[in-house]
Amino acid sequence: MKFPVHTSPYGALPNNVTRVMGEVLLALVPGIIALVYYFGPGVLINISLAVTTALVAEAGVLRLRHRPVRPALTDLSATVTAVLLAIALPPLTPWWMTILGVLFAIVMVKHLYGGLGYNPFNPAMAAYVLLLVSFPVDMTQWLPPEMLNEHPLNLAQTLTAILGGGLPDGLTWDTVTSATPLDAMREQLKMNKTISEIAQNPMWGDFGARGWEWVGNWFLVGGLFLLWRKIITWHIPFSMIAGLLLASGLFWLFDAESMPFPGFHLFSGGMILGAFFIATDPVTASTTPKGRLIYGFLIGVTVFIIRTWGGYPDAVAFAVLLMNMAAPTIDYYTRPRVFGAREEDHG
Amino acid sequence: MITKNPGQWDFHGGIHRPDCKSLSAGKYLGKVSLPDTLVLPLQQHIGAMAEPVVEVGDHVLKGQTIARVTEYIGAPIHAPTSGTITAIEERPVPHPSGLSAPCIILQTDGRDEWGELPEPLPYFDDLDPSLLRERIRWAGIVGLGGAAFPTSVKVNHGPDRPIQTLVINGAECEPYITCDDLLMREQADRIVEGIKVLLYVVDAEECLIGIEDNKPEAIAAMRKAVAESGLRDVQVVQVPTRYPMGGEKQLIKVLTGKEVPSNGIPSEVGVICVNVATAAAVTDAVMAGRPLLSRLVTVTGEGVNNPGNLEVPFGSFMSHVIEQAGGYSDKAYKLILGGPMMGFTLGDDELPVTKGSNCLLVASREEAPDPDKAMPCIRCGKCVEACPAQLLPQQLYWYARAKDFDKTQEYNLFDCIECGCCSWVCPSHIPLVQYYRFAKTETWALEKEKQQAEDARRRHEARVERLERLERERKARLRQKKEALEKKTASGGMDPKKAAVEAAMKRVAEKKARQAKTEKRSEESS
Ligand code: SF4
Ligand code: SF4
Numbered sequence: 001m002k003f004p005v006h007t008s009p010y011g012a013l014p015n016n017v018t019r020v021m022g023e024v025l026l027a028l029v030p031g032i033i034a035l036v037y038y039f040g041p042g043v044l045i046n047i048s049l050a051v052t053t054a055l056v057a058e059a060g061v062l063r064l065r066h067r068p069v070r071p072a073l074t075d076l077s078a079t080v081t082a083v084l085l086a087i088a089l090p091p092l093t094p095w096w097m098t099i100l101g102v103l104f105a106i107v108m109v110k111h112l113y114g115g116l117g118y119n120p121f122n123p124a125m126a127a128y129v130l131l132l133v134s135f136p137v138d139m140t141q142w143l144p145p146e147m148l149n150e151h152p153l154n155l156a157q158t159l160t161a162i163l164g165g166g167l168p169d170g171l172t173w174d175t176v177t178s179a180t181p182l183d184a185m186r187e188q189l190k191m192n193k194t195i196s197e198i199a200q201n202p203m204w205g206d207f208g209a210r211g212w213e214w215v216g217n218w219f220l221v222g223g224l225f226l227l228w229r230k231i232i233t234w235h236i237p238f239s240m241i242a243g244l245l246l247a248s249g250l251f252w253l254f255d256a257e258s259m260p261f262p263g264f265h266l267f268s269g270g271m272i273l274g275a276f277f278i279a280t281d282p283v284t285a286s287t288t289p290k291g292r293l294i295y296g297f298l299i300g301v302t303v304f305i306i307r308t309w310g311g312y313p314d315a316v317a318f319a320v321l322l323m324n325m326a327a328p329t330i331d332y333y334t335r336p337r338v339f340g341a342r343e344e345d346h347g
Numbered sequence: 348m349i350t351k352n353p354g355q356w357d358f359h360g361g362i363h364r365p366d367c368k369s370l371s372a373g374k375y376l377g378k379v380s381l382p383d384t385l386v387l388p389l390q391q392h393i394g395a396m397a398e399p400v401v402e403v404g405d406h407v408l409k410g411q412t413i414a415r416v417t418e419y420i421g422a423p424i425h426a427p428t429s430g431t432i433t434a435i436e437e438r439p440v441p442h443p444s445g446l447s448a449p450c451i452i453l454q455t456d457g458r459d460e461w462g463e464l465p466e467p468l469p470y471f472d473d474l475d476p477s478l479l480r481e482r483i484r485w486a487g488i489v490g491l492g493g494a495a496f497p498t499s500v501k502v503n504h505g506p507d508r509p510i511q512t513l514v515i516n517g518a519e520c521e522p523y524i525t526c527d528d529l530l531m532r533e534q535a536d537r538i539v540e541g542i543k544v545l546l547y548v549v550d551a552e553e554c555l556i557g558i559e560d561n562k563p564e565a566i567a568a569m570r571k572a573v574a575e576s577g578l579r580d581v582q583v584v585q586v587p588t589r590y591p592m593g594g595e596k597q598l599i600k601v602l603t604g605k606e607v608p609s610n611g612i613p614s615e616v617g618v619i620c621v622n623v624a625t626a627a628a629v630t631d632a633v634m635a636g637r638p639l640l641s642r643l644v645t646v647t648g649e650g651v652n653n654p655g656n657l658e659v660p661f662g663s664f665m666s667h668v669i670e671q672a673g674g675y676s677d678k679a680y681k682l683i684l685g686g687p688m689m690g691f692t693l694g695d696d697e698l699p700v701t702k703g704s705n706c707l708l709v710a711s712r713e714e715a716p717d718p719d720k721a722m723p724c725i726r727c728g729k730c731v732e733a734c735p736a737q738l739l740p741q742q743l744y745w746y747a748r749a750k751d752f753d754k755t756q757e758y759n760l761f762d763c764i765e766c767g768c769c770s771w772v773c774p775s776h777i778p779l780v781q782y783y784r785f786a787k788t789e790t791w792a793l794e795k796e797k798q799q800a801e802d803a804r805r806r807h808e809a810r811v812e813r814l815e816r817l818e819r820e821r822k823a824r825l826r827q828k829k830e831a832l833e834k835k836t837a838s839g840g841m842d843p844k845k846a847a848v849e850a851a852m853k854r855v856a857e858k859k860a861r862q863a864k865t866e867k868r869s870e871e872s873s
Binding site for chain 2: 001002003004005006007008009010011012013014015016017019020071075077115116117118233282283285287288289292331335336337338339340341342
């Protein structure tokens, strides 16, 4: 009798890329629901726009590159990129900016470098930074959280705003939007206010900014789910948060009136999302266990440095991109000790 | 020194997958009926190919050596039954790429008539260990766990490497395979006898028998046999079930806490590791003077009707063996030699069972689906977490694909034990191990080429050197001649004839003087 042959191992393999990406998307759901609850339906519109654009762009590029289209679309990697970018954008981002960002992420950052697995930079973060430096005003216009929002927009109004139809009568952009807490903290510190003065503002809640802190918590739930499912390891989130807390804590201890409490850093911006979902992007992160610890730690410290002294209020995207560049070097110098390595082989 | 708390250590990585052993566990289907023809490959082991010592037409008896060892690392081959040699020729052998190799073809006569055997050595501990090693070598025993490394070489560790621990490998960590399990359950005494011999041969202080905890019957049987044997410092250690626990380096680490050095062998850390079935074969060779003629083979998978274990004479065709396990079921889709992690698929079942064949897995489509197309590596690091050798499989893959074989060596390619854990967990379904095998083969080929180039260079240099030397010598001779001539001219242009006469006279005078001396001496002595 004759049989087909192929190489070992044999059996139904337990992991696949679609499952990995699918679980990442699933883990994002609680955080997205929280975003919708606190900041209105804008994020959902952003996500739909972004995902559609990503899939069309991915298919288009693959066709041009004469690569099979279907496996790449079903691997869900483009979808994850799109969703991560959409979450990071302000809820009322104009439609064309979202599309521009996604196109940049998929076409330039991902495919010009060779496609899935070859891109040195995190596509979602590269696109976010591009939009941030090109359209700084639009990119910092967030909505106030639900409990502080006097003029919440419904779905139709949000859609009109995003698609360029303007705001409902009687409202202006200034009345509808507000700065992000990180931005607010920055501006007020610039005006030489002390932290205790700033904290009087109703925008601050239990751990960080109101609304934001709970979004962060729900992303944390998703992140823990990923840990439990072994989609990510603890190294990067842990060391990144440790890096941020250590750096901010050190300065806070010395000067609690001009340096925000470490918890503020953790729960006010994109830190939790960044630590569990963005810095852990396997393609662009460090892959050795020790390397991951260093990589995450450096991101955490960089986030603090940029937030405190840099030109932009939030810094997760910049910090991640910077460390993306360092990842290959970190990997090289943190190769694990091989089983049975002899003394003279160490190093 | 005796290891304290053996089994308290752990190895990095590894995987859990359903062990699927219940299909065949504890089931013995008996001896395979003797086929009409046996095909015996000359290479059933690691090392040099055996050399036939019979000719076509010879009648041979059971147990007779039909091919002998030619080099230190090698093993002889014996006739598994009596019959006639009908051919010595190339035949397809079980090999991942379907190679053919030289085989001895034996037409069995059905009488199963034993030839002359060496005497049993029940009082082996009065003998020199080298005699026992000789016996093991004569018996053609190789590692029966699948690697087929000659056991006589393994137990000849040399005087500069004292052995502390003899590790007996009963882990049997590959899914589906149950032949070692069965052997331990049913013939624990035979294994323990072999352990006695091996302990004596390698002069070890203790013996640790490692068995995975998914084989409680085997553990109980072995414990009982050890207790009854009265052997001291022999311990059955229950180890957790995790693939590749049965990897030599992994089991040694878990039992003794020692790491076999990178690129090294266990005896460097005072350990020798032998499979349970190999130990049983040693018993036969020493206690009964019987060579290795057959082995237990697991025949399993959803593709056979009656999975179980069979005693199979070497050279029997797999088709014949599978028939005796109830034949193929409708689900038969792939034939795998060995386990699903490290085994390989065969394109055909008309191939002989050899010394290293521990399992014939006839897998259904669900058990061994066709591989998907591999996706790009997403650098997720799952392979790093799983690799028991603590390598960076994704980097190895990257460089192997780029054919950068210096880099693959730098990333310790040769410490890869080809266990397949990385491929198993890879979400991109990259056949990683295949790349490593490729890189290893290529590196060997390159080294060989380099070696040849080096040899050629040396030969060339030697030749140049020789020619130069000849030239130098020629020149030196010329110079001497010239100098001699010049001297003569310088010493006043003496007439050559006169010179010759003078020289002759001088010689005569010298001779006379010598004669006078000897005469004088003889006078003195008398
Ligand atoms: S498991 Fe596969 S995809 Fe992940 S890093 Fe290793 S080779 Fe790459
Ligand atoms: S096959 Fe080699 S690289 Fe892969 S897990 Fe096993 S030892 Fe590591």
